Amino acid sequence: xxxxxxxxxxxxxxxxxxxxxxxxxxxxxxxxxxxxxxxxxxxxxxxxxxxxxxxxxxxxxxxxxxxxxxxxxxxxxxxxxxxxxxxxxxxxxxxxxxxxxxxxxxxxxxxxxxxxxxxxxxxxxxxxxxxxxxxxxxxxxxxxxxxxxxxxxxxxxxxxxxxxxxxxxxxxxxxxxxxxxxxxxxxxxxxxxxxxxxxxxxxxxxxxxxxxxxxxxxxxxxxxxxxxxxxxxxxxxxxxxxxxxxxxxxxxxxxxxxxxxxxxxxxxxxxxxxxxxxxxxxxxxxxxxxxxxxxxxxxxxxxxxxxxxxxxxxxxxxxxxxxxxxxxxxxxxxxxxxxxxxxxxxxxxxxxxxxxxxxxxxxxxxxxxxxxxxxxxxxxxxxxxxxxxxxxxxxxxxxxxxxxxxxxxxxxxxxxxxxxxxxxxxxxxxxxxxxxxxxxxxxxxxxxxxxxxxxxxxxxxxxxxxxxxxxxxxxxxxxxxxxxxxxxxxxxxxxxxxxxxxxxxxxxxxxxxxxxxxxxxxxxxxxxxxxxxx
Numbered sequence: 001x002x003x004x005x006x007x008x009x010x011x012x013x014x015x016x017x018x019x020x021x022x023x024x025x026x027x028x029x030x031x032x033x034x035x036x037x038x039x040x041x042x043x044x045x046x047x048x049x050x051x052x053x054x055x056x057x058x059x060x061x062x063x064x065x066x067x068x069x070x071x072x073x074x075x076x077x078x079x080x081x082x083x084x085x086x087x088x089x090x091x092x093x094x095x096x097x098x099x100x101x102x103x104x105x106x107x108x109x110x111x112x113x114x115x116x117x118x119x120x121x122x123x124x125x126x127x128x129x130x131x132x133x134x135x136x137x138x139x140x141x142x143x144x145x146x147x148x149x150x151x152x153x154x155x156x157x158x159x160x161x162x163x164x165x166x167x168x169x170x171x172x173x174x175x176x177x178x179x180x181x182x183x184x185x186x187x188x189x190x191x192x193x194x195x196x197x198x199x200x201x202x203x204x205x206x207x208x209x210x211x212x213x214x215x216x217x218x219x220x221x222x223x224x225x226x227x228x229x230x231x232x233x234x235x236x237x238x239x240x241x242x243x244x245x246x247x248x249x250x251x252x253x254x255x256x257x258x259x260x261x262x263x264x265x266x267x268x269x270x271x272x273x274x275x276x277x278x279x280x281x282x283x284x285x286x287x288x289x290x291x292x293x294x295x296x297x298x299x300x301x302x303x304x305x306x307x308x309x310x311x312x313x314x315x316x317x318x319x320x321x322x323x324x325x326x327x328x329x330x331x332x333x334x335x336x337x338x339x340x341x342x343x344x345x346x347x348x349x350x351x352x353x354x355x356x357x358x359x360x361x362x363x364x365x366x367x368x369x370x371x372x373x374x375x376x377x378x379x380x381x382x383x384x385x386x387x388x389x390x391x392x393x394x395x396x397x398x399x400x401x402x403x404x405x406x407x408x409x410x411x412x413x414x415x416x417x418x419x420x421x422x423x424x425x426x427x428x429x430x431x432x433x434x435x436x437x438x439x440x441x442x443x444x445x446x447x448x449x450x451x452x453x454x455x456x457x458x459x460x461x462x463x464x465x466x467x468x469x470x471x472x473x474x475x476x477x478x479x480x481x482x483x484x485x486x487x488x489x490x491x492x493x494x495x496x497x498x499x500x501x502x503x504x505x506x507x508x509x510x511x512x513x514x515x516x517x518x519x520x521x522x523x524x525x526x527x528x529x530x531x532x533x534x
Contacts, residue, residue, distance in 0.1 A: 035487050039495045046498040061501040062347055065357050068508045069175035072182050075515055076522065080177035080381055086529070087378045095375070095529060150303075150387065151246075151440065154395040155421045157348075163321070164328025166396035169350040173388030176356025177381040182511050185377030185518045186210065187362030188370060194465075201366020202454070203227045203359040203503075204461040207510045210517060223506035224461070227359060230503040231458035232473075234360065238496035239451020240477060241484025243444035244273050248485045250437040253419055270485025274478040276445065281452045281474055299442045300391065302435065307394035310428040314401045321400040350392065351501070356384045358500055359507035363454045374525035377518065395421060402427045452477050 049057035157165040190209040191201030204224045211220025248269045368376045402424040425432040459473040
């Protein structure tokens with residue numbers, strides 16, 4: 001009997017300890033501490049800083065992102081600029097007739113794969129049209145990129161790096177267009193399509209198939225597995241917990257702040273969001289695309305219109321704002337780290353915002369209905385332009401014009417950054433924080449459902465395409481929604497950034513090695529357009 005009671009006591013002791021801690025600290029605080037301890041080692045490794053000067057240390061992960069984007073810009077003869085109007089015409093449907101021509105199939109790998117590498121039935125139907133339109137693929141990917149990074153992320157960048165960080169965010173956006181073009185072209189070229197038309201695509205597949213064609217099958221498999229692990233973590237972190245956490249910050253703020261009934265009870269908000277997300281993600285990419293192609297244009301238009309209202313209400317200050325941006329980029333005063341520090345802040349936040357070179361967007365773009373891989377790569381290069389060059393710049397201008405870029409704000413933590421943006425809008429439109437809160441919740445919601453698709457693609461690559469694997473992932477994803485709302489932003493944003501940037505490492509290696517394949521696809525598509533015009 002004593003052994004029985006001892007065993008029971010041993011089992012319930014952790015729960016008693018947790019209950020005591022919960023009474024003293026609160027459940028939210030405990031979740032934050034446990035999560036921070038569990039993920040700290042990984043965050044430190046990804047964001048290891050290389051000393052540059054006495055005052056500046058640079059994150060090593062920025063080097064492959066910047067160098068890779070520059071390489072693709074020159075290798076493809078400035079495709080980020082010369083392909084811009086072609087991209088718009090593709091989205092408009094100007095070249096849809098090309099898709100209707102006979103004998104136009106997506107080029108598949110000439111190598112033979114074993115069953116564990118590629119389903120023979122999938123090879124047979126690889127030329128299937130896909131699942132969604134160019135516009136839907138673009139909005140599905142934009143729903144994961146245009147979001148809280150454009151609101152809170154920009155506020156963090158300009159708070160720490162000053163107005164000059166905006167300049168480097170714009171530069172990063174233009175360079176990122178080339179990286180996005182490469183990864184999304186490869187995503188379509190090497191995608192898997194099941195007999196029922198379900199598409200499986202993204203870096204996992206072009207790393208496996210593409211590198212096998214180059215005689216690097218084993219290396220490609222290792223990179224693909226690493227990416228799959230990181231994209232699952234990224235879907236739980238940056239695509240889930242960060243989104244719901246920031247949304248909760250604003251909801252709590254407009255409902256009374258510390259006096260709010262939600263204060264200290266973020267898990268309640270997370271539970272509601274988890275139920276809503278769970279309802280949508282069961283439907284897969286088609287359901288996601290149908291939701292996002294309505295939500296994304298609506299919320300972007302609302303946010304952009306509000307930004308333009310604030311900017312043009314202070315028309316006389318626009319010129320001065322751009323002067324601050326340019327001067328701050330090259331000769332910053334009173335900003336930590338000097339010019340290099342400003343550049344680092346701009347590039348880091350731009351990369352987190354538009355995800356160019358990360359590989360995530362190629363997963364959504366892989367599901368497009370097209371027979372030309374490069375057509376979707378061209379569509380995808382619009383993403384960093386819309387996300388960073390347009391939306392992020394508008395947010396930065398609002399912050400600069402309303403006087404929210406000051407030395408005092410440089411010490412703000414991440415949790416206060418989104419409130420800084422809200423306050424900037426409120427100074428010009430008193431009631432806008434309420435609208436912004438609704439927009440942020442929609443941004444978060446659309447980002448979460450798109451990132452759930454990204455994470456599931458990585459999950460299915462590792463654990464198979466069974467219903468059990470699918471529902472296991474989706475249940476876990478919904479549970480992380482609750483954790484994200486309850487944890488403090490300090491732990492969440494560190495893990496979020498780390499997982500998203502970790503995805504870049506295996507992806508960028510594959511992009512550089514497979515760039516010649518992308519050039520072949522681009523030439524083939526541009527030749528088809530010429531023949532159509534002729």
